[in-house]
Amino acid sequence: MTTLADSVAWIGGHSVHVPDGPVALLLDRLGDYMYAVSAVLWVLVTAALLWAVFRRRAEGEDPNDPARERRMQRTVTLAVAASAAILFVFLFLSYDTSRAMTGRPAGEPLQIRVTGHQWWWEVEYRDSLPQHWATTANEIHVPVGRPVVFDFRSSDVNHSFWVPQLGGKRDLIPGQETSLWFRADTAGVYRGQCAEFCGYQHAKMAFEVIAEPPPRFAEWLVQQRDTAATPTDSLAQRGQLVFVTSPCVMCHSISGTTAGSRIGPDLTHIASRRTIAAGTLLNTQGNLFAWITDPQGLKPGTRMPATQLGPKDLAAVVAYLETLR
Amino acid sequence: MTPAVGVDPGEHAALERVWRDRTGLWGWLTSTEHKSIGKRYIITAFVFFLLGGLNAGLMRAQLARPENGLIGPDRYNQLFTVHGTTMMFLFAVPIMTAMGLYFVPLMVGARNVAFPRLNAYGYWVYLIGGTFLYVQLLLNTGPDTGWFSYVPLAGPGFSPGKRVDTWAQTVTFTEIAALVGAVELIVTIFKNRAPGMSLNRMPLFVWAMLVMAFMILFAMPWVASATLFLAMDRLIGTHLFNPAEGGDALLWQHLFWFFGHPEVYIIFVPALGMVSEIVSTFTRRPVFGYPAMVLSLITTGFLSFSLWVHHMFVTGIPELGSSFFTAASFMIAIPTGIQIFCWIATIWAGRPRLTVPFLFILGFVVTFMIGGFSGVMIASVPYDQQAHDTYFIVAHLHYVLLGGGVFPLFGAFYFWYPKITGRLLSERLGRWHFALWFIGVNLTFFPMHLLGLRGMPRRVYTYLPETGWGPLNLLATIGAVIVVLSVVLFLVNVALSRWKGSEAGENPWDAPTLEWGTTSPPPSYNFAYVPVVEGRSALWDRSPDHPVVTGLRTDMREVLVTTLLDAEPDHRHRHPQSTVWPLLTALSTGVLFITLVYTPWGLVIGIVPLTISFIGWGWPTERDHQEQLREEAAA
Ligand code: HEM
Ligand SMILES: [Cu+2]
Numbered sequence: 010m011t012t013l014a015d016s017v018a019w020i021g022g023h024s025v026h027v028p029d030g031p032v033a034l035l036l037d038r039l040g041d042y043m044y045a046v047s048a049v050l051w052v053l054v055t056a057a058l059l060w061a062v063f064r065r066r067a068e069g070e071d072p073n074d075p076a077r078e079r080r081m082q083r084t085v086t087l088a089v090a091a092s093a094a095i096l097f098v099f100l101f102l103s104y105d106t107s108r109a110m111t112g113r114p115a116g117e118p119l120q121i122r123v124t125g126h127q128w129w130w131e132v133e134y135r136d137s138l139p140q141h142w143a144t145t146a147n148e149i150h151v152p153v154g155r156p157v158v159f160d161f162r163s164s165d166v167n168h169s170f171w172v173p174q175l176g177g178k179r180d181l182i183p184g185q186e187t188s189l190w191f192r193a194d195t196a197g198v199y200r201g202q203c204a205e206f207c208g209y210q211h212a213k214m215a216f217e218v219i220a221e222p223p224p225r226f227a228e229w230l231v232q233q234r235d236t237a238a239t240p241t242d243s244l245a246q247r248g249q250l251v252f253v254t255s256p257c258v259m260c261h262s263i264s265g266t267t268a269g270s271r272i273g274p275d276l277t278h279i280a281s282r283r284t285i286a287a288g289t290l291l292n293t294q295g296n297l298f299a300w301i302t303d304p305q306g307l308k309p310g311t312r313m314p315a316t317q318l319g320p321k322d323l324a325a326v327v328a329y330l331e332t333l334r
Numbered sequence: 335m336t337p338a339v340g341v342d343p344g345e346h347a348a349l350e351r352v353w354r355d356r357t358g359l360w361g362w363l364t365s366t367e368h369k370s371i372g373k374r375y376i377i378t379a380f381v382f383f384l385l386g387g388l389n390a391g392l393m394r395a396q397l398a399r400p401e402n403g404l405i406g407p408d409r410y411n412q413l414f415t416v417h418g419t420t421m422m423f424l425f426a427v428p429i430m431t432a433m434g435l436y437f438v439p440l441m442v443g444a445r446n447v448a449f450p451r452l453n454a455y456g457y458w459v460y461l462i463g464g465t466f467l468y469v470q471l472l473l474n475t476g477p478d479t480g481w482f483s484y485v486p487l488a489g490p491g492f493s494p495g496k497r498v499d500t501w502a503q504t505v506t507f508t509e510i511a512a513l514v515g516a517v518e519l520i521v522t523i524f525k526n527r528a529p530g531m532s533l534n535r536m537p538l539f540v541w542a543m544l545v546m547a548f549m550i551l552f553a554m555p556w557v558a559s560a561t562l563f564l565a566m567d568r569l570i571g572t573h574l575f576n577p578a579e580g581g582d583a584l585l586w587q588h589l590f591w592f593f594g595h596p597e598v599y600i601i602f603v604p605a606l607g608m609v610s611e612i613v614s615t616f617t618r619r620p621v622f623g624y625p626a627m628v629l630s631l632i633t634t635g636f637l638s639f640s641l642w643v644h645h646m647f648v649t650g651i652p653e654l655g656s657s658f659f660t661a662a663s664f665m666i667a668i669p670t671g672i673q674i675f676c677w678i679a680t681i682w683a684g685r686p687r688l689t690v691p692f693l694f695i696l697g698f699v700v701t702f703m704i705g706g707f708s709g710v711m712i713a714s715v716p717y718d719q720q721a722h723d724t725y726f727i728v729a730h731l732h733y734v735l736l737g738g739g740v741f742p743l744f745g746a747f748y749f750w751y752p753k754i755t756g757r758l759l760s761e762r763l764g765r766w767h768f769a770l771w772f773i774g775v776n777l778t779f780f781p782m783h784l785l786g787l788r789g790m791p792r793r794v795y796t797y798l799p800e801t802g803w804g805p806l807n808l809l810a811t812i813g814a815v816i817v818v819l820s821v822v823l824f825l826v827n828v829a830l831s832r833w834k835g836s837e838a839g840e841n842p843w844d845a846p847t848l849e850w851g852t853t854s855p856p857p858s859y860n861f862a863y864v865p866v867v868e869g870r871s872a873l874w875d876r877s878p879d880h881p882v883v884t885g886l887r888t889d890m891r892e893v894l895v896t897t898l899l900d901a902e903p904d905h906r907h908r909h910p911q912s913t914v915w916p917l918l919t920a921l922s923t924g925v926l927f928i929t930l931v932y933t934p935w936g937l938v939i940g941i942v943p944l945t946i947s948f949i950g951w952g953w954p955t956e957r958d959h960q961e962q963l964r965e966e967a968a969a
Contacts, residue, residue, distance in 0.1 A: 023789040023801070025720045036720050040787075043717065047707035054674065055700050061682035062696065072619040072684045081622055081679040085672070092671045096664045096710070103660055103714035110716055111653055127492075166487040167583070169648060169723060173789040177719020180649045182584060183486055184577025187650035200801075204723040204791045206480050208487055209407050212794035289798075309407055 023200040025173045030192040032110055032176035039106045046095065110177075114156030114190050121149065121159050125168035125181040125203070127312060128210040129274055129287040134230060143233035146274030147216045147287045149201075151193055152226040158190045169205035172218050178204050193220035200288070209310035215288030229281075232334075236265030237277045240332050248329025251322045260313070263333065273313060280334045286311070297327045346862060348888040353445070353859040355912055364914045366450035367858060371457050372436025373754060378457075379429035382464055386420035387821065389413045391814060394778075398811040400799040410795035411478035412497075416471050418481025419501060422597065423508040424464045426739055427550075430604040431515035433746060434543040436754070438519055440849035440856060441537050443528025443865045443872075445893045446909060448521035451916045451951065456514030458920030463507020466928060470500045477501030480793060482594060483564070485575040485586045490568045499568060499931040502561040506927060509554045509561075516550035519543050526893060527901040528848065529883060530867035537847045537872075538614075538621060541628050542607025545635040549600050552639065557593035560586060569934050584649060591642035599638035601735065603631060605742035606673055609695050612745050613677050615845040616692040617684025620871050623676040630669035637666040647718040656715045663713030667706060674699060689843070690764030694745030697772045701741060705733025708783065723793075726786025732779045744771070744824070749845075751831070752838030756854040759835065763827040770820035777813030781806040846871035864894055867901075890961060908961070915951040922947045 028037040124131040134143040151157045161170060163181040171178035176191035193199065203214035221229065240246045252258070253267050260273035268276075279285075282292055286308050290296040299306075301323060304313040318326065355361040355370060365371065393413050396405040405413065439447055447453050470476050477497045479488040488498045523544050527536070536544075564586070566572040573579035575586050614621045621627055643651060643659040677699070686692060708730040712718045721727060744767075752758045786792075790803050797803050841850040851873050852861050863882035869875025883903070886892050891909035896902060926940025 025787045025789070036716055039714065039717055040711070040720070043707075043711045043714070047711070051700075051703055051707060054678075054703060058678050058681070058696065058699055061678050062686050062688070064682065066685060070685075072617065074683070077683060078622070081683060085623065085626075085675045085679055088675045089668065089672050093668055096667060099710060099714065100661060100664055103716060104657060106714075106716040107653060107657065110719075166492050167484055171723075171789075171791070173720065173787075177716070178648050178722060179719075182649060184581075184583055185650060200789070202789065202791055206484070206487070206723075206793040208479075208492065209411065211791075212407065212796050 023173045023202075027174055029174050029195050029199070030176065031194075032191045033174055035106050035109055036177060039102055042102055043099065046099075050095070114158070114192065116156055118156040118158045118190065119152065121151075121157060123149070123159050123161050123170060123181070125161070125163040125165070125170070125207070127165050127208055128203070128214040128308075130170075130214075130216045131164075131271075131274065134233070141234055143230060144275040145233060145278065145282070147284065148282045149216065149218045150226055150229050151218060151220050152223040153193055153196050153220050155223065156190055156192045158188060160186060160188045162186065166207050167205045168203045168207045168214070170201065171204040172199050172201035174199050175201075175218065180205055193218065196220050196222060198283070202288070210308055213287060213289045213308050217283060217288060219283075232281070233278055235278075237263045237333050239265070240329055242328075244325050245329045245332045247322075248325035248327070251318065251326050252329060255318065255322070255326075256314075256316060257326070276330065276333060278333055280331050294327060294331065297330060298323065301326065345888055346857075349859040349862065350857065352888060352891055353857075355858070360914075361912075363917055364912045366446075366454045366910070366912045366916065368435055368439050368447045368450065368453060369754075369856065369858075369860075371450075371453050372432055375432030375435060375457050375460070376429060378461055378464070379425050379432055382420050382424040383429070384821070385468065386417050386425055387818070389417035389420065391818060393417065394811040394814040396795060397797075397807050399808070400797050400801070400804050402796060405795065407795045408478065409474075411793075412471060412474075412476035414793055415477045415480050415483075415501065416467065419467065419477065419504060420464075421735070422481055422601075423505055424460075424467070426601040426735065427512055427597070428460055428508065428515075429743065430546065430601055430739075431512060431519070431550075433608070433743075433750075434519050434546070434604065435515060437750065437849055438540055438543050439522055439526065440753075440852070440860055441540050441847050442523060442526060442531060443848045443861060443867065444522060444526035445860050445864070445891075447518045448526055449518055451910055451913060452514050453518050453916075455916035455920050456511045456518070458917050459507055459514070459923055460511035462920060462924040463504050463511070463927075466507070466924075467500065467504040470497075475500065477504075482590050484590075485564065485567070485583050486577075488564065489575055490571075491576070496931055499565065502565050502568075503927050503931050505557060505561050507924075509558050510923070512550050513554050516547035516554075519547040520551070523547075524898050525895050525904075527896050528865050528867050529894070529896055529901055529903050531872070532900045533898075534624075535867060535870045535872075537607075537870075538610035538624070538627055538631075539604075539607035539847070542604050542610075542631055545631045546600050546603045549596050549603065549635050549638065553593045553596040553600065556589055557597075560589035560593070563589070565930075569930075584646075587646050587649065588642070591645045592639070595642045595645065596638045598731075598734065599634060601739045603634060605698075605739045606631060606634075606670075608742045608746040608749075609677065609698060610673075611845070611847065612691045612695050612742075612749050613680050614871070615749070615843050616687045616689055616695075617681050618687075618844070619680065619684040620846070621676060622679040622683065623672075624870065626672055627676055630672045633669045634666060637662060637669070641666065641713075644713050644718070647715050648722050653715070660713055660715050664710060667710055670706060674703070689748075690759070690761055690768060691745040691749040691843075693765065693768045694741050694748065697768065698737060698741035698745065701733060701737035701772070701775065703737075704780075705730055705735075705737050709734060721786060723791055724786030725782040725790045725792055728792050729779045729782035729786065732775075732782075736775050736779070741771075744768075747824075749843070750849075751828075752842050753849055753854045753856070755832070755835075756838050757831050757835030758838050758842060759827050759831045763823055763830070767820050767823040767827060770816055770823065774813050774816030774818075774820055778810050778817060779813070781809045781813075785810075841873070846874045848872045851876075911955075911957070913951075915947060919944070919947040919951055 028034045122133040130147050132145050132149050136142055161181040163183045168181040169178045175193055179187050179189040197220055199218040201216045201218055203211055240249050258268040260270050261276045262269045262271055264277045285292050285300055289308055301316055303315055304311050305315060355365045355367055396402050475497055477500050479493055479498055483501055486492055523540055563574045567575055573581045575581045575583055577583050610621045640662040644663045647656055712721045748759055748764055785803055785806050838854045840853060866881040893907050893909050895904045895907045897904050922943035926944055929936030929939050
């Protein structure tokens with residue numbers, strides 16, 4: 010079976026230490042200050058402790074000498090004052106970073122709505138013209154250099170949206186509306202993952218952010234707004250028929266067909282996506298076969314049940330899905 | 335008050351006759367003696383530590399490799415939930431309370447805790463609650479929504495079945511036990527101190543226990559309301575947390591963390607007290623800056639109630655509100671800093687002896703500091719946007735809980751074990767235990783900081799090989815193996831000591847507090863004569879002809895009650911007999927709570943035995959009556 014490793018590597022291995030864009034950069038810099046200061050303080054206090062334990066003691070030294078007690082009082086007071094001062098510096102840095110992060114992004118932001126589901130992400134690009142709306146899943150395309158504002162909902166339990174290299178995380182809480190913004194400055198694929206425990210398959214609730222130069226992004230969006238391609242070859246045609254007459258339609262939608270349920274991910278342009286099953290498997294023919302036959306084996310507990318399709322129907326459906334670019 | 339006299343053997347025998355438990359199993363079941371209850375409390379909590387550790391070991395085994403097939407998501411989710419619940423509710427808080435219930439009466443020179451029957455009840459309730467959780471885990475119906483069980487995941491819609499109810503009810507059992515322990519400690523400390531032990535002479539451990547007890551008193555009602563609301567949503571169809579019906583999912587988080595944050599300080603504050611006692615003993619001088627230490631403990635207690643929102647920085651809480659909690663969280667670092675500096679000053683001035691308890695204290699300082707620093711980092715709203723809910727948090731919380739709680743606790747075990755059993759633990763094995771533990775803990779948890787920053791979320795049962803998290807996870811698992819070895823060494827040490835440990839004598843460490851002024855193990859009545867305290871370091875400051883209290887009756891259980899501030903003798907109090915009713919009441923409580931998990935009718939079914947046992951508990955006995963008459967005649 011093909012795995013994600015066979016495909017492009019994610020930029021920077023989704024580490025917060027390889028930040029991209031203004032938000033993640035600010036956060037990384039704040040982290041660096043705090044690590045450095047903490048490391049120095051840790052070394053100082055540990056050294057003081059070791060010195061206190063191992064210093065040479067004079068013969069007959071009195072552990073309760075009052076003169077020394079006064080000196081210690083001064084030293085301890087000084088140390089406490091210094092700690093408080095350092096904490097104030099941290100506090101200032103923290104507030105300063107917060108302010109810089111939460112300010113409205115410069116430039117006309119792109120608005121994306123993300124809805125959390127157990128265990129996948131629904132992604133909607135809305136527009137003033139409803140026919141320009143586009144819906145996809147588990148893959149978020151963004152234009153390089155333009156701020157993106159997300160507004161989050163959850164359809165079931167709490168989730169948390171997190172792309173370490175692009176910015177912090179935000180919870181998706183039923184009954185609440187939350188939001189977050191970031192900007193990607195380098196083209197490439199970034200990995201994101203659900204961070205709030207959301208049940209059975211929390212571990213396999215990932216997604217990808219694909220940052221593209223604005224013209225490519227615009228092209229992609231136009232293509233995503235289209236209704237699904239009508240299949241031309243006979244196998245795919247049969248696949249479409251099987252699809253719309255099988256239990257698949259109970260959960261999925263493919264625009265331009267009678268499949269219109271929104272319980273599972275929208276499949277209108279499934280073939281254009283890099284992964285399936287929320288960033289779990291690479292979107293290849295073999296993986297599609299495997300997934301449709303045995304989703305519970307690949308992602309135990311997923312809300313998608315195994316489908317009872319015969320081998321011929323299965324092949325047809327896969328062929329059809331592969332035409333949905 | 336008269337000067338000390340040699341203890342008259344006749345009096346000894348009389349006290350022993352009045353205070354000791356009945357023998358055999360019946361005696362064990364009916365005991366209300368704080369040392370007997372305390373000992374089994376400590377052992378039970380330690381067994382839960384081992385069980386919680388076993389859960390952790392299984393999780394580490396599963397995470398050692400990417401896409402490991404050892405444990406599936408269902409089991410894994412149960413494991414981390416039961417691990418967290420065990421460690422917080424069945425190990426850490428109970429063992430700290432238990433150490434207090436064993437040692438506080440001894441350290442303040444009392445004969446027993448103030449309400450001995452209630453004390454026994456607390457222990458039995460705790461035991462039943464913990465057992466219930468593990469029976470469910472073994473039946474594969476253990477809770478699986480995490481130790482803070484966020485709704486709506488833990489609500490009726492997404493967690494049908496009885497798993498979450500089990501969790502909520504286990505928590506209820508432990509709430510009751512903790513509240514009972516807190517009441518015991520507060521009253522014993524306030525009213526049963528030996529004459530002369532004014533508040534400003536109380537050992538720091540006793541202060542820490544007092545602060546902890548008050549924190550329990552103020553924190554537990556919140557989790558009690560939270561779990562009650564959850565139970566109502568789940569069992570009788572209310573919608574308190576259901577946004578679809580006008581409830582609020584975020585309300586749970588506020589309620590839980592308003593308890594949950596103080597909870598971690600409930601674990602940490604007693605540990606601070608232990609550190610102070612050990613530092614003082616092994617440097618052979620009082621801890622530097624006693625008033626500052628006491629004020630730090632109290633300040634920590636207060637501040638811990640103003641931090642809860644730092645667990646919710648990514649829920650979209652308004653910026654201004656969050657900033658307040660950042661400042662408060664930073665501030666709580668100061669009292670802890672003060673204590674660390676004061677200990678270092680104490681060590682510097684004193685003559686440190688590198689015994690095993692002292693080694694654990696040194697290990698505590700350097701390990702805990704790492705958790706303290708990462709704590710300051712995640713208290714910053716923006717920094718937390720990255721760290722929240724990742725392995726960085728798992729690292730942080732273990733650095734503070736293991737570094738700040740379990741290191742001092744092991745130190746305390748080595749320190750006080752001889753008092754409890756009369757035998758010393760082996761120093762040589764102890765050093766090995768310490769070394770392996772220190773290396774193992776750091777090897778397990780330090781890499782987790784890096785994993786978190788490299789994007790690994792917490793509570794995942796597996797991860798893809800492409801994430802590159804494999805090697806650091808393997809390292810952490812190797813660390814966990816070393817931790818297991820170190821704990822095994824500790825158990826071996828305990829076993830060997832029981833078998834052939836050297837005799838401890840009254841005061842093997844030359845320690846200053848009162849518990850070291852009686853035999854090891856102490857007699858059932860603790861002190862033949864209640865001591866009179868002449869200074870902050872009771873035994874070191876004792877004059878050659880130190881006075882003691884005489885005149886307490888020896889033909890019945892009688893204790894001295896003293897005043898709150900100055901511990902002036904106030905009156906004598908008749909102390910209750912041992913009885914089986916606390917056990918029966920606990921069993922009825924168990925019936926009530928456990929049947930409630932399965933049906934709301936549990937309330938009706940359970941209330942009957944509970945009422946009967948409460949009546950039995952309060953029923954005056956013939957002996958009480960006779961004694962009353964005798965007392966009246968004497969008056
Ligand atoms: C050396 C022994 C220990 C090991 C190896 C260990 C390991 C772990 C691991 C791997 C997790 C993360 C589970 C996940 O996110 O998937 C975890 C969570 C946790 N541990 Fe430990 N742990 C140990 C001791 C302790 C102790 C002593 C305490 C408390 C006093 C504790 C309290 C917790 C808590 C509260 C959680 C969070 C549970 C949750 O996410 O609901 N652990 N531990
Ligand atoms: Cu999720």
